[in-house]
Amino acid sequence: MDRLAEYRYESAAEAAAIRTSLRETVAMAGLSGERCDDVALMASELMANTLRHTDTPQPRLTLDRTGEQLRVTVTDRDCSHPAPLPQDPSRSGGNGLRIIDVLADRWGTRHHDGLGKSVWFTIALPAWAAPPAQRPRGARSEERGAPKRIDRTLATD
Template identity: 40%
Template sequence: MSLRTLFATTRHGAHAVRHTAERWLAAHLPPDGLAATAALLIAELTANAALHGRVRGRAARLDVRLDAGELRVEVTDARGDRWPTPQHPDSGGESGRGLLLVDTLADEWGVRPHHPGGKTVWAVCRR
């Protein structure tokens, strides 16, 4: 089973696609830890694409796939020149912890180039 949808790389676009994904997760997963974890990963990765992956006139894409023992979230944006890396902000900072959250919640995550330009940030959760 899968969900694939484009979204505008804006705060509103990320918010709307997150809600679409949450409805899809609710229809395909029991209300357990995996659904909540997936929702957090989707929220973080789509927000990052809207904030750091924006290219005027280009949309981003969310792919969520549920296979036998694995849930995979992929977010593709048009900014291939900006590769995300986890930051370690000081305790008073209000941002910069998103990829630390992804690293903690996902069993695996990474970034790969997307042809013809851009990148895909992915995260996997196993049951």
């Protein structure tokens, strides 16, 4: 696993700056257009959740490349289990995990023995963006559309 970026934040303004930086880093890793926006949006939702629902000083966001995918993880000191809220069209907000469930290839949580939790999601990279040793034979240097989403189950790490 290659660490591409690591951030700590304490405010919505810092989270917004991270979103911009993260989008640029994700683009350099091989995603483009809408998928870059998807990663930035999902990361923003996770950062907003930690700011809104925990008392964690300086939660941490990491971006890692694991073979053919990018993994974003947000870690805080709160031990509660996050769960998507039921859909309510009259409510503004409260849809972050539902958005992640739709846009991410996989997502889940990991608890750290009373020391907090991490919420993570993964997004597949296009075949041409994989490290050379892991590229499928004949992979070209252009994106061929968004990956198909098959797994929509809650995955835990």
